[in-house]
Amino acid sequence: MFNVRVQVTYKDSVLDPQGQAVQKAIERLGFDGVSGMRIGKSFEMQVAGDDQAAVEKKVAQICDQLLANPNMEQYHYDIQKVATNQ
Amino acid sequence: MFNVRVQVTYKDSVLDPQGQAVQKAIERLGFDGVSGMRIGKSFEMQVAGDDQAAVEKKVAQICDQLLANPNMEQYHYDIQKVATNQ
Numbered sequence: 791m792f793n794v795r796v797q798v799t800y801k802d803s804v805l806d807p808q809g810q811a812v813q814k815a816i817e818r819l820g821f822d823g824v825s826g827m828r829i830g831k832s833f834e835m836q837v838a839g840d841d842q843a844a845v846e847k848k849v850a851q852i853c854d855q856l857l858a859n860p861n862m863e864q865y866h867y868d869i870q871k872v873a874t875n876q
Numbered sequence: 877m878f879n880v881r882v883q884v885t886y887k888d889s890v891l892d893p894q895g896q897a898v899q900k901a902i903e904r905l906g907f908d909g910v911s912g913m914r915i916g917k918s919f920e921m922q923v924a925g926d927d928q929a930a931v932e933k934k935v936a937q938i939c940d941q942l943l944a945n946p947n948m949e950q951y952h953y954d955i956q957k958v959a960t961n962q
Contacts (some may be wrong), residue, residue, distance in 0.1 A: 834916070837911075838909030851907070
C-alpha cells in the first residue's frame, strides 16, 4: 500500500486572485516578508498495490482524468510506501 | 528566503464528504484500490528571512490566525531554505 499526496495548483501563467487576497490579509495582520502566495488543492489517499511504478501510473491517470483541469492547473504527487507486516 | 508549503486538512474526526465524493468518482472511472481520500487546501509562499526558527514561528502564527480553522482543521507545513548568492 502507498500513501499518495497530490497537490493541484494553477499553472504559473494563470492568475491566482484568491492567493493574492490571502497574501494581502496576511499583510494586514502585520506579517511582512510573505510573497508569491499560491493556493491549491491537496488530495491525500491510500492506494493498494506493491508495484510503485504501477501506482504512479494509476495516480497520474487519476490526476489527468479527474483531479486536475489540464487547461489551467498543474499537479505533482508524492508517493510513499507504507510498511506492512503482511 | 524560505519556500513554505502549508497544507490544511480537516481533522481526522471531521467527516470529509467532498473527499468521499471524489473517491466514488475515482471508482466510477474504473480505478480500484483507492481509499481514505481526504481533500485539503495547500498554500505555497515565499517568506523572507535568514532565521529558520523565526520563519517557522511566523508561519505557525499565520496558520493559527488566518489559514486554518482551529475548530475543524489541522495544518502542517514544510519549510525549505532557498539558496541565494547574496
